[in-house]
Each structure stands twice: as C-alpha cells, then as structure tokens.
Amino acid sequence: xxxxxxxxxxxxxxxxxxxxxxxxxxxxxxxxxxxxxxxxxxxxxxxxxxxxxxxxxxxxxxxxxxxxxxxxxxxxxxxxxxxxxxxxxxxxxxxxxxxxxxxxxxxxxxxxxxxxxxxxxxxxxxxxxxxxxxxxxxxxxxxxxxxxxxxxxxxxxxxxxxxxxxxxxxxxxxxxxxxxxxxxxxxxxxxxxxxxxxxxxxxxxxxxxxxxxxxxxxxxxxxxxxxxxxxxxxxxxxxxxxxxxxxxxxxxxxxxxxxxxxxxxxxxxxxxxxxxxxxxxxxxxxxxxxxxxxxxxxxxxxxxxxxxxxxxxxxxxxxxxxxxxxxxxxxxxxxxxxxxxxxxxxxxxxxxxxxxxxxxxxxxxxxxxxxxxxxxxxxxxxxxxxxxxxxxxxxxxxxxxxxxxxxxxxxxxxxxxxxxxxxxxxxxxxxxxxxxxxxxxxxxxxxxxxxxxxxxxxxxxxxxxxxxxxxxxxxxxxxxxxxxxxxxxxxxxxxxxxxxxxxxxxxxxxxxxxxxxxxxxxxxxxxx
Amino acid sequence: xxxxxxxxxxxxxxxxxxxxxxxxxxxxxxxxxxxxxxxxxxxxxxxxxxxxxxxxxxxxxxxxxxxxxxxxxxxxxxxxxxxxxxxxxxxxxxxxxxxxxxxxxxxxxxxxxxxxxxxxxxxxxxxxxxxxxxxxxxxxxxxxxxxxxxxxxxxxxxxxxxxxxxxxxxxxxxxxxxxxxxxxxxxxxxxxxxxxxxxxxxxxxxxxxxxxxxxxxxxxxxxxxxxxxxxxxxxxxxxxxxxxxxxxxxxxxxxxxxxxxxxxxxxxxxxxxxxxxxxxxxxxxxxxxxxxxxxxxxxxxxxxxxxxxxxxxx
Numbered sequence: 014x015x016x017x018x019x020x021x022x023x024x025x026x027x028x029x030x031x032x033x034x035x036x037x038x039x040x041x042x043x044x045x046x047x048x049x050x051x052x053x054x055x056x057x058x059x060x061x062x063x064x065x066x067x068x069x070x071x072x073x074x075x076x077x078x079x080x081x082x083x084x085x086x087x088x089x090x091x092x093x094x095x096x097x098x099x100x101x102x103x104x105x106x107x108x109x110x111x112x113x114x115x116x117x118x119x120x121x122x123x124x125x126x127x128x129x130x131x132x133x134x135x136x137x138x139x140x141x142x143x144x145x146x147x148x149x150x151x152x153x154x155x156x157x158x159x160x161x162x163x164x165x166x167x168x169x170x171x172x173x174x175x176x177x178x179x180x181x182x183x184x185x186x187x188x189x190x191x192x193x194x195x196x197x198x199x200x201x202x203x204x205x206x207x208x209x210x211x212x213x214x215x216x217x218x219x220x221x222x223x224x225x226x227x228x229x230x231x232x233x234x235x236x237x238x239x240x241x242x243x244x245x246x247x248x249x250x251x252x253x254x255x256x257x258x259x260x261x262x263x264x265x266x267x268x269x270x271x272x273x274x275x276x277x278x279x280x281x282x283x284x285x286x287x288x289x290x291x292x293x294x295x296x297x298x299x300x301x302x303x304x305x306x307x308x309x310x311x312x313x314x315x316x317x318x319x320x321x322x323x324x325x326x327x328x329x330x331x332x333x334x335x336x337x338x339x340x341x342x343x344x345x346x347x348x349x350x351x352x353x354x355x356x357x358x359x360x361x362x363x364x365x366x367x368x369x370x371x372x373x374x375x376x377x378x379x380x381x382x383x384x385x386x387x388x389x390x391x392x393x394x395x396x397x398x399x400x401x402x403x404x405x406x407x408x409x410x411x412x413x414x415x416x417x418x419x420x421x422x423x424x425x426x427x428x429x430x431x432x433x434x435x436x437x438x439x440x441x442x443x444x445x446x447x448x449x450x451x452x453x454x455x456x457x458x459x460x461x462x463x464x465x466x467x468x469x470x471x472x473x474x475x476x477x478x479x480x481x482x483x484x485x486x487x488x489x490x491x492x493x494x495x496x497x498x499x500x501x502x503x504x505x506x507x508x509x510x511x512x513x514x515x516x517x518x519x520x521x522x523x524x525x526x527x528x529x530x531x532x533x534x535x536x537x538x539x540x541x
Numbered sequence: 542x543x544x545x546x547x548x549x550x551x552x553x554x555x556x557x558x559x560x561x562x563x564x565x566x567x568x569x570x571x572x573x574x575x576x577x578x579x580x581x582x583x584x585x586x587x588x589x590x591x592x593x594x595x596x597x598x599x600x601x602x603x604x605x606x607x608x609x610x611x612x613x614x615x616x617x618x619x620x621x622x623x624x625x626x627x628x629x630x631x632x633x634x635x636x637x638x639x640x641x642x643x644x645x646x647x648x649x650x651x652x653x654x655x656x657x658x659x660x661x662x663x664x665x666x667x668x669x670x671x672x673x674x675x676x677x678x679x680x681x682x683x684x685x686x687x688x689x690x691x692x693x694x695x696x697x698x699x700x701x702x703x704x705x706x707x708x709x710x711x712x713x714x715x716x717x718x719x720x721x722x723x724x725x726x727x728x729x730x731x732x733x734x735x736x737x738x739x740x741x742x743x744x745x746x747x748x749x750x751x752x753x754x755x756x757x758x759x760x761x762x763x764x765x766x767x768x769x770x771x772x773x774x775x776x777x778x779x780x781x782x783x784x785x786x787x788x789x790x791x792x793x794x795x796x797x798x799x800x801x802x803x804x805x806x807x808x809x810x811x812x813x814x815x816x817x818x819x820x821x822x823x824x825x826x827x828x829x830x831x832x833x834x835x836x837x838x839x840x841x842x843x844x845x846x847x848x849x850x851x852x853x854x855x
Contacts, residue, residue, distance in 0.1 A: 065757055088762070096760035103758075108751040111770050113848055122769070123759045155849040171759060 022074035046226035050459040100172030104184035106164035110156035117152025162193035190322040195530040220532035264464035266471035274313040284342030318491035321501030364393035367441035371453035373433030384421035431462035618824040639805035643790035649729035658740025680734025689727035706802035747771040784840035
C-alpha cells in the first residue's frame with residue numbers, strides 16, 4: 014500500500030474551482046515534488062492532505078494516508094493525525110513561529126499535545142530534536158533571536174518531533190539564501206533517509222526539484238499536466254507546459270554588445286555605519302559597518318550584477334547610490350557630481366537614476382491611477398511636462414514596456430504581478446534615466462513572467478543607451494542579464510569581473526561557495 | 542529586561558519634568574496675573590497684593606517653580622484659596638473615592654471585555670459574534686451619564702438594591718463598595734464595549750498569522766491554537782487601550798461623579814475651576830498627569846512581560 018494516495022481530488026471554494034481530478038501516489042522514503050506557477054493549486058493540494066483547507070472548501074475524491082481517508086476523517090481525529098502522522102513545514106520561517114514562546118517550548122508542544130508525557134521529558138526530547146536538525150542555539154531562545162535558516166530548522170524540528178510518516182514542505186527554501194537553501198535541502202534529504210518518511214515538497218523552483226525529488230508532479234491551473242520519475246520526466250518531457258516551464262527557467266536573453274564608453278558612476282572607498290542600540294545607559298552607541306571600503310565604477314550603457322546573501326549590504330549600497338542616505342566615508346559621484354549634498358539627495362544627479370523594487374504588490378499606492386503612479390519621478394525635474402506632453406510621455410512609457418496607453422487610467426489592482434513590474438519599469442523609464450537599479454526586480458515573479466520581464470529589459474537596452482545595476486540572489490538570472498558582476502559578502506566586495514569569467518572560474522572562496530550552493534537545472538531534455 | 546525597565550524609567554522621569562514645566566507655565570506664567578484672575582474683576586488692589594504675596598508671585602519664576610516642585614515632592618501641595626485647607630488634605634479625601642472607582646470600573650470592563658472579545662473572535666461571523674458586536678456598537682454609542690441615570694432608575698429607585706448616590710466612607714468597606722457599584726458599571730460599560738472590539742480585532746489579526754497555521758499543523762485544534770498562541774500575542778494592543786482607559790476613568794469620571802454625588806477628584810477639579818482656585822487646579826492636574834505617566838510606565842513593563850522582543854531592546 015502506498016503511503017499517500019490522492020485519487021480524483023477536486024476542490025471548489027464557493028463557485029471557484031481550484032483543483033480538478035488530482036491523482037498522486039507516493040511511497041515511504043520517497044521524495045515527491047509538486048511544481049508549477051503561482052495559482053496552479055500546489056499549496057491547496059498540500060493543505061488538503063493536512064486537512065487544513067480554508068473554510069467554505071468543498072473537496073471531493075479521496076486522500077488516503079496509510080489507508081485512512083483524510084477527507085472522511087473528523088476534525089478531532091485530524092487533530093490527532095496532524096503533527097503525529099503528518100507534519101508540515103511552511104514557506105516563511107520569519108513568521109511561522111510564535112514570537113512570544115521559546116523555540117524549545119514550541120517544539121515540545123508538538124510532543125505534549127500528542128503524548129502523555131511529562132513537561133520535562135518533552136522539553137528534553139525537543140532539545141534533542143533541535144540538535145538533530147542542526148540547530149546550535151539553546152532551546153530557551155526566542156524566534157526573533159534566530160536567523161531565517163535557523164528558524165526554518167526549528168519549524169522542521171516541530172514538524173518531525175514525533176517522526177511522522179509524511180512530511181509536507183511548502184516552498185521550504187524559497188525565502189532563504191542559496192547557501193542556507195542547500196543546507197536545508199540536505200537536512201530534509203537526510204531526515205527522509207533516517208526516518209524512512211515520505212516527503213512531499215512543493216516548490217516553483219525547478220532546479221530544486223531536479224536536485225532533490227524522486228518523482229515530479231507538474232501542475233497547471235489546478236490540474237496535473239505531467240507526472241513521473243524525475244530522471245524519466247526530465248529526459249522526455251511530454252506536455253508543452255512542462256517544456257515551457259523548463260525553457261523559461263533557463264531563459265537567456267540577448268543583450269546588445271557593449272561599446273567602449275567612459276565611466277559614469279564612480280563609488281570610491283565608501284563606508285556606511287549604522288548606530289546600534291546602547292550597551293549601557295547613556296553610553297556611546299556602538300557602530301555597525303554595513304559597507305566596508307566599497308569601490309567600483311560603472312560605465313555608460315554597462316550592465317552590472319550585484320550578488321550576495323541577505324544582510325550583506327546590497328540594499329544599503331542601493332540607498333547610498335540613490336543619495337537617500339549619507340555615507341560615513343568615501344564618495345559616490347555620477348559624472349563627477351556627488352549624489353548626496355548637505356542633507357538631501359542631489360536632485361541634478363538624482364533625476365538621472367531610477368530604481369525598480371522587488372515586490373510588485375506593495376510598491377504602488379493602491380489609491381492612485383497608473384498615470385499618476387508612473388509620473389511620480391516628474392517631481393525630480395525642474396520643469397515637468399504638462400498637458401499634451403505629459404499624456405504623450407505616459408503613453409510612450411507604457412508602450413515601451415509592452416502595455417497600452419489606455420492602461421493609464423486604470424488602478425494597480427487591475428494588473429497581474431508581471432504587468433505591475435512592467436509598470437514599475439515604466440515609472441523608472443519615464444524621465445529617461447541613464448542608470449536604473451533593479452533591486453531583486455524579478456525575484457517575486459513566476460518563471461514564465463520573469464522570462465518576459467528579462468526580455469523586456471534586454472529589449473530596452475537595444476533601443477537606448479541604458480546602464481543598470483541588477484541586484485539578485487538568483488545567480489542564473491544575473492548571469493544572463495549582466496556584462497559584469499560584483500560579489501558582496503559582509504559589506505565588502507570580495508570579487509568583481511566579467512560575468513562569464515567570474516561564473517566559469519570564481520576566484521574568491523565565497524564566490525565558489527555561492528556558485529556551488531546554487532541548485533542547477535539539468536540541460537533541457539537531458540537526464541539528471 | 543532591567544535595561545528596558547531603566548530605559549522606561551528614564552523616560553518617565555523626563556516626562557514628569559516636562560509635564561511639571563508645562564503645567565506651571567500654563568497656569569502661573571501666561572497670561573496675566575493669576576491672583577487678579579482668582580479674585581475676579583471686582584477685587585480690591587490690596588486683596589490682590591495680599592494674595593500675590595501669599596502665592597509667592599513676587600518671587601522670581603525659577604524660585605517659584607522650584608518651591609512648587611520641592612513642595613510636591615514633600616507632599617506639600619500648598620493651601621487652597623477657597624477651602625482654606627491644605628490641598629493635600631483635599632486630594633487625600635477625594636483620591637480614596639476616585640482611585641477605587643477607577644480600578645473597580647477597569648476590573649469590571651476587563652472582566653466583560655475579555656470573554657466577549659475572545660468569544661466573538663472565535664465565532665467570527667456567527668450569531669454570537671454578530672450579537673456581541675451589535676451590543677458593543679450600542680455600548681459605544683450610549684452616553685454614560687444617560688446610562689447612569691437608567692441604572693439609578695432601575696436599581697436604586699425601583700428595586701432599591703443600591704442607594705442613588707453619595708459615598709459613606711471606607712469605615713464599612715462593604716457599604717463603600719456597594720455605593721461605588723452603580724457608578725463603576727456606568728463607567729465600565731462603554732469602556733468594555735471599546736475594549737471588546739479591540740480584543741476581537743486584535744485576535745482576528747493574530748488568527749490570520751502564519752504561526753497559527755503552524756500551530757494547527759502541529760495538531761492543535763482551532764480553539765487550542767486560539768488560547769495557546771493567539772491570545773497572548775493579541776494582548777499588546779489591548780494593554781495600550783487599558784492604559785488609556787485607566788487614565789480616562791480616573792480623571793474623566795466628572796459627569797458620573799456628579800450624577801452619583803460622589804466626592805471624587807473630578808468634582809474637586811470641577812469646583813476648583815468654577816471657583817478659580819488655581820492652586821488646587823495646578824496640583825490636581827499635576828497629580829493626574831503623574832498617575833497617567835505611571836500607568837503608561839506600568840503598561841510598558843507589561844508589554845515587556847508579554848513580548849520577549851521588547852526585553853532585548855534598550
């Protein structure tokens with residue numbers, strides 16, 4: 014008998030059909046990955062297995078865990094199964110833990126609610142489990158004292174404290190850095206082997222899937238479009254959607270050749286210090302150096318990548334270049350003009366730089382129309398265009414990013430994530446800047462949409478001289494859209510050079526670690 | 542935790558100093574002559590001069606401020622102009638009505654609001670939730686003096702369970718509490734309505750958090766997840782409201798004290814303002830400000846007790 018058998022699972026919430034006839038089986042000790050883009054029904058399938066569907070859900074079909082049909086089980090019995098027969102790990106480790114309880118108590122709770130055991134015994138077992146998942150801090154710590162990777166280990170310890178037969182992991186590494194991701198995936202793999210569990214992993218990242226899964230299930234719009242052994246499926250993809258997904262994941266853009274050009278942005282020996290909280294009452298505030306002696310230049314029309322893990326100073330550098338904050342040492346100049354004068358950004362310089370942020374959902378004011386949103390940079394100009402000129406500029410900016418001039422009067426909620434990111438790019442382009450900073454600008458997008466936005470960026474480079482700094486944790490994307498790359502670690506640039514050279518032959522140990530940790534997708538149509 | 546408490550204590554002391562300067566400045570410095578103001582337009586110049594000397598208005602500002610503050614620290618609040626008794630005695634008589642009344646009302650309001658808010662949140666959209674929310678809507682809307690009069694009508698005049706007003710003193714604690722019961726209910730109900738709504742919405746916010754989903758995935762039932770994980774996290778906004786409400790209950794019970802003929806601080810300040818007795822007003826206002834700042838300090842400490850993230854910050 015299979016460990017988990019989903020048969021003809023359909024799900025509707027109200028009048029909306031979410032899942033259609035899902036079939037899936039997995040055995041003990043097997044790792045099955047469900048993959049697909051957002052809205053494909055991956056997470057809903059996982060929640061259905063946990064019996065945690067949102068209220069108003071109407072599931073049909075069968076979900077058999079070791080022969081027990083989850084859909085026919087009463088809520089009190091489901092409570093006995095959750096955490097005991099099946100455990101779940103979620104995407105966002107920063108919010109998955111209760112902030113007011115110690116991590117030890119939260120792991121022990123799993124044991125205490127399912128077994129009649131003393132508190133002391135449960136805490137002892139919790140401590141052992143935290144050690145097993147590789148956590149090197151005391152169980153008496155609170156979640157806010159831990160990093161994202163450490164918190165994810167706590168969540169895993171909670172889910173496997175009672176050695177469940179089935180572990181479900183919903184995008185367990187999406188919010189983590191590449192090196193942390195590699196370690197968490199290793200841990201999950203080890204635990205599956207040691208406990209002989211089944212692991213149902215849900216991820217949009219095909220490289221992770223190819224790396225860890227024995228079987229792959231590809232979902233689109235609530236349907237399973239293709240499923241099979243990883244090796245087999247990767248070697249012989251049948252469904253056009255699967256092929257399209259893999260193509261989009263390895264999408265390469267064609268950038269125009271760089272021409273010999275003069276330096277534009279110059280960053281010289283920049284230091285940035287932040288005051289930390291006082292150690293003693295009224296004592297001096299210790300300083301934290303976020304940027305350490307940073308120096309580089311960017312030429313006109315040059316495309317530069319900036320990679321590094323979270324907290325390495327990428328965002329601080331962005332803010333310093335945009336002149337949003339002063340620096341404590343060195344200087345940043347655009348064509349010889351400082352970006353920061355007195356207490357303000359230097360407007361003469363500032364209007365030549367724009368930025369596109371990561372989250373297309375929260376970087377727009379929902380109460381403004383698109384025309385107002387994308388003309389926001391006009392306040393940087395001495396004489397902003399008005400009347401006909403303004404309308405023309407709006408239409409041009411929207412058409413440049415592949416939208417229609419009619420979109421100007423719509424509100425932001427009428428657009429999809431990819432369209433919003435196009436609008437963000439239109440907002441950056443409208444005053445024709447010479448330098449754009451893309452701060453994780455494609456990280457929140459699905460692979461197919463990401464491929465389209467990358468094409469758009471390449472297209473813009475063909476049409477006009479444009480230099481950009483492309484910040485991303487995704488090395489494969491940086492590799493395709495940049496000419497040169499800088500690697501940052503703990504506030505320092507540890508390596509910089511031509512993108513291909515750095516990726517093919519990394520010199521610094523940190524760059525080597527980063528590149529080795531990044532999961533790689535096998536070449537299209539090849540066996541793993 | 543100790544560093545956090547010391548930090549809050551420093552800010553408490555600074556707040557008190559700033560507050561004392563502001564109160565002193567508003568009442569004694571700007572505008573015009575307080576002695577002339579207290580005695581009214583028809584006062585004779587020599588009476589005004591006598592009062593000026595008595596109040597020390599001929600002294601320099603700094604001396605007057607320091608005298609006032611050191612007096613407050615020693616418990617010497619000065620001499621009331623209208624009552625001809627030390628202000629500290631006036632306050633001492635009345636604080637033992639106002640303070641117990643405020644605490645009584647706060648306890649009642651919390652006892653009503655917590656269960657109501659938690660019940661409504663746990664049955665969101667159900668009949669119980671709709672009923673409770675409707676009741677709180679009404680509770681917020683009804684003016685408390687009108688509600689007080691209805692209480693008197695029913696429980697004092699018709700049923701004769703309580704007296705309609707007055708305060709017999711603390712020699713018989715049971716009678717004293719009894720006479721404070723109707724006023725406390727009248728004060729508490731609108732506060733309970735607000736508090737229940739805050740509790741409910743704060744809990745609902747928490748129930749939507751990721752860690753509740755984690756708790757459910759561990760095998761906790763909806764109710765267990767609510768009690769073990771949501772309630773404590775939901776307390777922070779609730780504590781803020783409780784702190785604000787206590788200050789309001791202590792100083793803002795003037796109307797209720799009038800309705801029930803209670804000799805409390807509210808009445809004292811009201812009468813002193815009518816009689817232009819600035820010495821009493823100044824001291825009572827300072828006392829109330831002191832209480833409010835103290836309550837905020839206690840609320841800050843309560844935050845830290847609830848939320849470990851605050852303990853590590855200075």
